[in-house]
Amino acid sequence: MQLNYQLHGEGEPLIILHGLFGTLENWGSQIKSLAERFQVIAVDLRNHGRSPHSDEMSYPLMAADILALMEQLNVSKAHILGHSMGGKAAMQLALNHPDRIDKLIVVDIAPVVYPRHHDDVFEGLFSIDLTSLKSRSQADSQLQALIKEPSVRAFLLKNLYRNEAGQFDWRMNLQALHDDYAQISAAPQGSSPYPKPVLFIKGANSNYLIPEYRDDLLGLFPKASYKVIQNAGHWPHAEQADSFSRMVLDYLG
Structure with a gap:
């Protein structure tokens, strides 16, 4: 599937992935900030925004879509920043193709099956x-x-x-x-753990990243670290935009 995307800035490529019901436009303020240092590739995932519609929705398919976009843009390796559903898609891509990931940031989501809540x-x-x-x-x-x-x-x-x-x-x-909500609630799957560091960012007031998910998270991402953004819920990039962008820029160096 050929995804809709926007390019902003110059430098190392940074692919940004939104969450369920979202679009690339949700990242407006972050794109502006991050594009000062990176070439930001903001993406509409399948069945969202201006990307094509399909009857099929799963993390292997979303990961394949992102990989196809990287091939289309001649991007051999990229930083990946994904929120919620986009974070799971980013984790799936990392588990499938770790060599195509530079640095990975996952925002307020764990690699677990979540109960229905939408x-x-x-x-x-x-x-x-x-x-x-x-x-x-x-x-x-x-x-x-x-x-x-x-x-x-x-x-x-x-x-x-x-x-x-x-x-x-x-x-x-x-x-x-x-x-296909069951597929969206599902956990990313990998035959072996992701061998590189990953930063997980949690909104302090959110219940998407909780201690009960620690073993599942470390089982797939043993080199994970995490940071908490205070006074933020499930959308820390929107609720505390300045703190979030500083945290991302610090991690990406």
Whole structure:
């Protein structure tokens, strides 16, 4: 699959991968900061943003997509920065092709199977009647019954756009994400541990990286280190942008 991407800056390549329901546009402030030192390759993963839709969704497929993009851009080795679902895709790529990774940063996700926890999101998004929708504010009102946090609703509704017929539609492949949710919840798999260092970044208020996942994490990434960003939840790159970019730049050197 040929992914949609944007190039920013010059220098060593740094590939940035978003999370579930996200797009490369979620990394706006980080792209600007990191592009001062690196050639940032911001990517829309399959079934997200402006990348192609597919009925299939899995971490081996996402890793293969990223590898194909690297081949397309003649990138033999790159730093990889992935958040949440994008972090799992980054881990899968590292386990499959460690020689193609320079430095790896995984944001607020562990290599484990997570229980279902997006049912309210799917229910809310499917409840929006796109054929009669007149505005984003109307969609926001419809989501309020199931999704209380305004910031989460705003994040989800960035996926709305007007198609060529002038009707609202989703850029993401909502049906495929719902149908293959078990694959998104799954853990990356590797026949052997990743032999290089990895930085895991945790939002202090998030429960995605918890002590119970330590053995699974170290089993696949024995040279892992981690840092915590205070006053941040699952989106530390957005919630504490300055602290996050400093942490990333320090690690990448």
